[in-house]
Amino acid sequence: MKTVSRFIVALMGLGVVLTACDQREFDMPPLNEPVYSDTATLTIAAFKAKYAGVAVTQISDDDVISGIVVANDISGNFYKELTIMDSTGGLKVAINQGDLYTQFRLGQQVFIECKDLYVGKYGGYMQLGGPYNTGIGQMTWEVAQAHVFRDGWPEPDHTLLTPQVVSMNTVAAEANLGKLITLENVFFATGGTEVCAPVATDGSTQTVSKTLSSTDFPGKTLVVRLSSASDFANKTLPAGNGNLTGILSVYNNTYQFTPRDSMDFAFVGFGAGFVSQGSGTKADPYLVGYALSHQSIGKMAWVKGYIVGALNSGVSMDNPLTGNEGIKWTAP
Structure with missing residues (x-):
């Protein structure tokens, strides 16, 4: 319909340009551009370095960081989290709220007042969020509204939305964690033979791991994480050789790569349903x-x-x- x-x-x-037959005039609803009046006190790299050696902790300093949203939950492959980047690095921001993409679109600059938030590593991957038992988890939506601020309108052509091309030979490095990266000349061994992420046998949502291999560096592989909640979960895993874009993370010393949506798959041999969408x-x-x-x-x-x-x-x-x-x- x-x-x-x-x-x-x-x-x-x-x-x-189409004009509706109804000729009545309507007032445009007011649009108030969000503005944050303060400045960042730390780069993302400096923030991560400051808290790299500490356990899960509540931040007591008046740290303010800023970044551009480079990943959100629009496709469902990420869940209740954002990834922000500045010129020095990237950081996961965990928020207990669905449909974050409606507030934090790609290219949106955000400022985060970190005092009273929690920072720590989950499986070795640093994130900013809230406490979960004795570990790190998501901040509540109410807390996020008091600490995470948008500044200006989203910039879909922001330079930080252009992925950094990294080879499979060097991608598994701490300096690349949280960054938007493109891996070139890669392939899935099971491409064209299975769907991206089937639901679990009990019907629940699950995240599965696929092995990505390199044609340039034989033997080099990387785990790709795909969720059955994503809007491309039932599409056939792309076949053939191509490029894959996503966010690099780590879990218990295993580096992982998570695409944001189906447009991050650019393959010569297309799996069913994967075509260039522009x-x-x-x-x-x-x-x-x-x-x-x-x-x-x-x-x-x-x-x-x-x-x-x-x-x-x-x-x-x-x-x-x-x-x-x-x-x-x-x-x-």
Whole structure:
């Protein structure tokens, strides 16, 4: 079922402007750009170095860090967490709240007032969050609202959203933890033969590990983590050779790599369902299907499609399109 707004989204990349039949004027609701008036006191690298040797601890200093959101939970492959980066490194921020992507979109700058938050390592991977038993866990949403602040509108073209290309020979390093990375010339041995992440036998959500291998460095492998809660879980694992983008983490000395969504898979031999969806630029616009399924991102982007019909008279915001009967399939 389509709506007028979705039909318009599909045509935006063609430079077509549609005007609803309803000629009434509506006031634009006020949009207040978030502004943070203070500054960071530590880079992310300095923050991680400061707390590298301590156990899980509640921060007592007035530390303020800032970063750009480079990973969120939009696809479901990450769960209740963000990854932020500055020019010095990346950090996991754990928040007990779903749909974080609606507040913290890719390219959003955030400032975090760290005093009274908790910092520590889970399986050797540092994160900022709250206490969980004697370990580190997620901060509550109420705590996050009092400590994590957006500054300005998201910048989808921010330079930190361009992944750093790292070879499989050198990726497993502490300096790369929390960074947005692209691994080139890699492949899944089981690509094309199984889905990315099936649900558990009892029907519950699970995260599975897949082995990623390198054509440039035979014998070098990396664990890739895929969740059955992701929107690409039932797609066939990509076959063939290609590139994979994601966030590097570690768990009990095993380095792990987590893609953000299906667009992080760029393979020559495509698994079922994995095709290039575009990047949203004018030179590489989104496909219509991807744009429709990601409208909630709120990102300004180019979309490429083909005009296959027009709206019949009488379709308006008060009488929206609810089926194909409202479309005129022939030229006017």
